[in-house]
Amino acid sequence: xxxxxxxxxxxxxxxxxxxxxxxxxxxxxxxxxxxxxxxxxxxxxxxxxxxxxxxxxxx
Amino acid sequence: xxxxxxxxxxxxxxxxxxxxxxxxxxxxxxxxxxxxxxxxxxxxxxxxxxxxxxxxxxxxxxxxxxxxxxxxxxxxxxxxxxxxxxxxxxxxxxxxxxxxxxxxxxxxxxxxxxxxxxxxxxxxxxxxxxxxxxxxxxxxxxxxxxxxxxxxxxxxxxxxxxxxxxxxxxxxxxxxxxxxxxxxxxxxxxxxxxxxxxxxxxxxxxxxxxxxxxxxxxxxxxxxxxxxxxxxxxxxxxxxxxxxxxxxxxxxxxxxxxxxxxxxxxxxxxxxxxxxxxxxxxxxxxxxxxxxxxxxxxxxxxxxxxxxxxxxxxxxxxxxxxxxxxxxxxxxxxxxxxxxxxxxxxxxxxxxxxxxxxxxxxxxxxxxxxxxxxxxxxxxxxxxxxxxxxxxxxxxxxxxxxxxxxxxxxxxxxxxxxxxxxxxxxxxxxxxxxxxxxxxxxxxxxxxxxxxxxxxxxxxxxxxxxxxxxxx
Numbered sequence: 001x002x003x004x005x006x007x008x009x010x011x012x013x014x015x016x017x018x019x020x021x022x023x024x025x026x027x028x029x030x031x032x033x034x035x036x037x038x039x040x041x042x043x044x045x046x047x048x049x050x051x052x053x054x055x056x057x058x059x
Numbered sequence: 060x061x062x063x064x065x066x067x068x069x070x071x072x073x074x075x076x077x078x079x080x081x082x083x084x085x086x087x088x089x090x091x092x093x094x095x096x097x098x099x100x101x102x103x104x105x106x107x108x109x110x111x112x113x114x115x116x117x118x119x120x121x122x123x124x125x126x127x128x129x130x131x132x133x134x135x136x137x138x139x140x141x142x143x144x145x146x147x148x149x150x151x152x153x154x155x156x157x158x159x160x161x162x163x164x165x166x167x168x169x170x171x172x173x174x175x176x177x178x179x180x181x182x183x184x185x186x187x188x189x190x191x192x193x194x195x196x197x198x199x200x201x202x203x204x205x206x207x208x209x210x211x212x213x214x215x216x217x218x219x220x221x222x223x224x225x226x227x228x229x230x231x232x233x234x235x236x237x238x239x240x241x242x243x244x245x246x247x248x249x250x251x252x253x254x255x256x257x258x259x260x261x262x263x264x265x266x267x268x269x270x271x272x273x274x275x276x277x278x279x280x281x282x283x284x285x286x287x288x289x290x291x292x293x294x295x296x297x298x299x300x301x302x303x304x305x306x307x308x309x310x311x312x313x314x315x316x317x318x319x320x321x322x323x324x325x326x327x328x329x330x331x332x333x334x335x336x337x338x339x340x341x342x343x344x345x346x347x348x349x350x351x352x353x354x355x356x357x358x359x360x361x362x363x364x365x366x367x368x369x370x371x372x373x374x375x376x377x378x379x380x381x382x383x384x385x386x387x388x389x390x391x392x393x394x395x396x397x398x399x400x401x402x403x404x405x406x407x408x409x410x411x412x413x414x415x416x417x418x419x420x421x422x423x424x425x426x427x428x429x430x431x432x433x434x435x436x437x438x439x440x441x442x443x444x445x446x447x448x449x450x451x452x453x454x455x456x457x458x459x460x461x462x463x464x465x466x467x468x469x470x471x472x473x474x475x476x477x478x479x480x481x482x483x484x485x486x487x488x489x490x491x492x493x494x495x496x497x498x499x500x501x502x503x504x505x506x507x508x509x510x511x512x513x514x515x516x517x518x519x520x521x522x523x524x525x526x527x528x529x530x531x
Contacts, residue, residue: 009407016406017388024391027400032407035376038369039412042419045366052417053424053476 004033061088064227065526068134068284069311071230072175075122075133082118082133082177086111089135089179093228096530101199102223104140104150106180111135114177131291132175137229139220140181141188141266142168151266152184152216154197154393155386165264166299167233167275167292174291179229183219186398188235188268189379191243191467193218194449196395203446204527205249205493211446214247214467216240216268220278221248226530231279231288237268238371239441239471241276242483246441246496249485251513251523252278253285255293256504257478259307263298269378271417272371272475280523282484282513286310289506305504313507314514319353321512322434328360330439330470335456338495341487342440345497348519349512359430359437363423367473368465370423373408373416374476380405424477431479431502436512439470441483441496470498480506484513485522492528 006025009032013020020028063085066074074080090108097103118133138144141151143161150156164172172178183201185193193215194200201218203211204226213222217234221244224232234241236254245252253276260275267273277288293307325331325346331339346356380387383402391399430437443466447454454463474481479500486497497516501509517523 012407013403018403018406019388020391020403024396024400024403027396028403028407031400031404035372035404035408038372039415042366042369042373042415045419045422047415047418047422050418050421052414053421 004029004036061091063088064092066230067281068131068230068279069287071134072131072287075118076128078122082115082122083112085133086115086135086177086179089229093179096226097228099202100204100222100226100228100529101201102183102219102226102228103137103180104152104183104198104219105148107147107178111177111179118175118177129173129175130287131171134176135179135229136171136176137179137182137220137223137232138168139184139217139233139235141184141235142233143264144168144178144181147181149181149266151188152186152195152198155390157197161264163264166261166296168264170292171288176291182217182223182232185216185218186395187266187383188216188237188240189398189401191215191239191464193221193244194397200449202529203248204529205446207529210449212247212449214244214442214446217244217278221245221250224248224250224278224280225527227526231277231284234276234278235265236274236276236475237272237375238468238475241274241278242441242471242481242496242498243467245278245483247446247494249494249522249525249527250278250280251282251285251482251484252276253289253482253506253509254474254480255289255506256480258301258303259480259504259506260289260292261296261299261302263296267382269375271378272375274475282482282510282517283311283314285482286314286510286514303504308507310507310510313511315511316515316518317353318349318512318515321349321354321436323349323354323356324359324430324434324437325356326361326437326439327358329364333443333456333469334440335444337489338440338444341495342438342497345486345516346438349516352515352519359434361426361430363426364473366419367423367476370416370419370476371472373412374420376405377408377413420476423473427473427477427479427500435501435508437500439498441470441498442467443469445489445491445493445495474500479503480509482509482513484516486520487522488525494522
């Protein structure tokens with residue numbers, strides 16, 4: 001996966017109408033990187049036919 | 060100080076119903092205590108002294124005239140400040156909603172007051188419930204009452220609720236729990252709290268953090284009080300489409316004091332094996348206590364909760380961002396820096412990642428369900444360590460140094476993903492005098508068994524009766 005940078009985050013943020021400060025982006029970058037690393041670890045789980053969970057237990 | 064502030068809710072209800080205590084006297088005792096201690100503890104954002112006393116006088120008149128009274132008649136409660144209260148500001152612990160006054164009560168607030176409860180005020184919290192420490196830059200960070208000298212976190216996000224109940228500033232409170240926000244402060248503040256099954260209690264009129272993970276529940280000093288409050292709150296609500304039509308049982312009647320034959324699964328891998336040794340010893344001792352009461356215990360190793368952090372990241376981040384998107388674009392600087400930055404993270408999670416998180420979540424739920432097919436409850440520590448100091452970012456857990464924030468929610472958030480009911484009860488104190496919580500997880504909609512186990516444990520121990528030094 002391509003490395004994220006503050007510039008990348010800035011472009012993604014602007015595309016959504018956000019204008020975060022450089023300070024915020026510097027703080028957010030490691031959080032997003034950590035999140036992406038966690039998501040990559042989920043890729044190893046065999047999900048098969050599992051559907052997204054529903055918490056709505058209709059009883 | 061009046062001893063009334065240390066009475067349980069069930070005891071206060073009994074004293075009031077039998078005319079042995081006046082609701083006015085009870086409410087005034089708590090208001091006096093708030094006035095004396097809350098300057099330091101910072102539990103309350105709004106104190107409703109006048110309306111509470113007015114309600115107490117009406118409650119007293121009802122008792123004296125022999126009118127029927129509800130199960131919480133005249134008993135004070137505090138509300139985490141994300142529960143909508145008609146005509147009373149509801150800030151969410153934020154600057155954004157500092158002056159917002161809802162036009163109606165949350166369903167659970169209506170149900171508690173219909174049962175006779177008197178609202179003392181609105182309690183402090185991590186801003187918009189988005190943090191497990193319970194910090195607040197706008198209203199001050201609540202002080203954990205178990206350390207009078209060092210400003211320690213109360214745990215969050217229901218930090219004001221945890222500290223207020225522990226310090227006798229209210230006998231019970233409402234918390235909310237998206238990743239552990241009832242159980243973490245219950246553990247760190249030495250009180251009892253339960254996150255009911257998702258769908259058991261209405262979220263209508265409660266400011267959301269993440270719709271599919273948010274749970275509403277009570278925080279009290281005893282499991283019996285949690286049963287009393289939960290009984291008044293639980294059940295289907297047409298205002299919340301996620302509530303179940305399954306009838307809520309009589310939780311107080313379920314507290315038989317008996318756990319003979321109860322099958323306990325002790326969560327080892329990922330849980331106790333990653334717990335501070337002192338806290339782990341207290342949890343092991345609690346299991347021995349339950350075994351001594353007739354329960355049986357066996358080790359359980361779940362494989363999938365190690366993926367809860369990833370699944371939770373994928374679900375909570377975009378749900379929280381979706382709710383806050385408008386404000387984060389128009390009023391970003393009105394958020395505290397930590398919450399603003401965490402909310403921004405949600406803008407960078409894709410739809411595919413969100414659904415992958417929801418699919419992994421289904422697997423985790425199924426694994427917990429399978430474990431509970433052969434067992435009645437699962438137990439582990441609520442948090443891997445006791446309360447750190449405010450501003451402390453790392454903590455020693457055994458021989459390792461670990462970051463505080465992810466470890467605070469490590470043991471609790473899997474059960475937000477799965478929706479199972481889970482309680483925290485105090486099970487001892489470290490050598491530094493800090494409380495440790497035992498987490499008890501039950502089958503879906505079987506809060507009664509969780510509370511029965513917690514109550515039986517509290518009948519055999521006295522941890523829940525200790526009073527914190529900062530509340531002396």
